Amino acid sequence: MKHKVYFYKVNDENLKEVPEIAKQLLKKVILDNKIKLENEIPLKVHPGNPGNVTFIKPKNFDPIIKYLQDKKITTYYIETNQAPVGARSKGSIHVQIAKNHGFTQIPFVIADGEDGYDHTLVKIKDGKHFKDCKIAKKLVNQRQIIVLSHFKGHVASGFGGAIKMLSLGFASGRGKIELHSKVKLKKGEEIKWMKFWTLYQGREFRERTAEYALAASQNKQFIYLNYAINLTDNCDCDGHKMNPIYKDLGIFASLDPVSIDKACFDILAKEKEKIHMVVKIFLIMPKKLVWVIKITI
Numbered sequence: 001m002k003h004k005v006y007f008y009k010v011n012d013e014n015l016k017e018v019p020e021i022a023k024q025l026l027k028k029v030i031l032d033n034k035i036k037l038e039n040e041i042p043l044k045v046h047p048g049n050p051g052n053v054t055f056i057k058p059k060n061f062d063p064i065i066k067y068l069q070d071k072k073i074t075t076y077y078i079e080t081n082q083a084p085v086g087a088r089s090k091g092s093i094h095v096q097i098a099k100n101h102g103f104t105q106i107p108f109v110i111a112d113g114e115d116g117y118d119h120t121l122v123k124i125k126d127g128k129h130f131k132d133c134k135i136a137k138k139l140v141n142q143r144q145i146i147v148l149s150h151f152k153g154h155v156a157s158g159f160g161g162a163i164k165m166l167s168l169g170f171a172s173g174r175g176k177i178e179l180h181s182k183v184k185l186k187k188g189e190e191i192k193w194m195k196f197w198t199l200y201q202g203r204e205f206r207e208r209t210a211e212y213a214l215a216a217s218q219n220k221q222f223i224y225l226n227y228a229i230n231l232t233d234n235c236d237c238d239g240h241k242m243n244p245i246y247k248d249l250g251i252f253a254s255l256d257p258v259s260i261d262k263a264c265f266d267i268l269a270k271e272k273e274k275i276h277m278v279v280k281i282f283l284i285m286p287k288k289l290v291w292v293i294k295i296t297i
Contacts, residue, residue, distance in 0.1 A: 007267070009250040018251060026064055042077070043064070043148055044169060046169065049237050049238065051240045052238060053241050054232050054242055058101070077106060078109045091112075110138075117173065117174050127214075130212070133212045135170050146225065147224045148225050150227050151226045162261050163257050167212035170213075171216075224253065224260045225252070229249070246271060249264065
């Protein structure tokens with residue numbers, strides 16, 4: 001089944017309008033698809049690790065929060081803990097980091113408990129790597145969630161968007177260990193030797209990510225918004241300042257995580273082609289003409 005992807009281009013001139021643009025796209029998806037909203041709809045977010053400055057700031061979600069509250073819908077931020085080596089691996093510390101980053105308009109709920117072990121085993125069919133996935137307990141029974149993802153690079157999967165948010169974002173801290181690592185844990189075994197991890201990369205990691213995303217989203221009615229701004233080469237878990245490597249693309253919305261991520265990737269690819277074409281023009285044009293071209297881009 002094909003799903004429509006809604007897109008609004010963002011540039012330096014309308015960057016301040018991103019919060020309202022996102023709300024309007026959300027309303028458009030709801031209206032066009034005749035979605036009946038639940039009485040409780042969490043907002044799945046990533047608050048960024050300490051030191052990161054390019055995560056999607058909570059002010060961008062203000063109009064969405066107001067839209068839901070005006071409809072008397074209970075809403076709150078929801079997130080899962082990192083694996084045990086991460087800065088956000090403890091629920092109480094995680095909440096404090098979120099507050100430090102401005103996520104204070106509504107409650108910030110940790111879905112997998114203080115230590116990242118509160119999860120439900122969700123079965124999937126025909127999984128290559130998993131028969132069941134450890135999905136955070138407070139996310140499992142939510143039929144509707146607005147998944148607010150930052151589209152950007154990722155060291156293991158190449159890029160991250162809605163699919164990564166569903167997989168790594170919905171997995172419990174314990175689930176993240178099994179998603180990332182080749183270490184085989186015995187029942188009840190504690191993680192005390194994280195520095196000896198060997199990690200999945202590339203295609204195998206992407207396959208594992210896809211299976212967790214399936215477990216998180218099957219039989220659900222999630223709405224996805226991808227914020228393709230602040231396009232850094234790594235994810236918001238990277239706890240240091242990064243500079244964007246591409247210009248902002250825009251805001252995307254859809255009912256399908258695959259379609260929305262593909263749309264982001266395709267538009268980014270087109271922008272990269274334009275950059276390469278400009279570089280070629282620079283190489284063959286006289287210096288005087290190159291200066292004129294630079295002014296008009």
